[in-house]
Amino acid sequence: MGEDQADFDIDRYRALLAKADDEPSRLALIELLIEENARDRLADDDARRQALSQAETIRRLLRNHSG
Numbered sequence: 001m002g003e004d005q006a007d008f009d010i011d012r013y014r015a016l017l018a019k020a021d022d023e024p025s026r027l028a029l030i031e032l033l034i035e036e037n038a039r040d041r042l043a044d045d046d047a048r049r050q051a052l053s054q055a056e057t058i059r060r061l062l063r064n065h066s067g
Contacts, residue, residue, distance in 0.1 A: 013033070020026040 013029075016029050016032070020029045
């Protein structure tokens with residue numbers, strides 16, 4: 001199981017799906033899933049940018065230290 005799936009609360013989504021007994025509630029559940037996925041992707045992108053920035057800082061420090 002990947003890290004993405006570790007945060008996926010299947011029991012919560014099953015409970016919400018069980019309560020989604022009409023079209024508006026099913027659409028609300030779909031919207032929630034989309035929003036949460038988008039939020040997770042933004043967090044992943046932010047973490048990736050931060051890691052790249054830190055790597056660039058380390059690269060510059062090493063270059064300046066050895067030069």
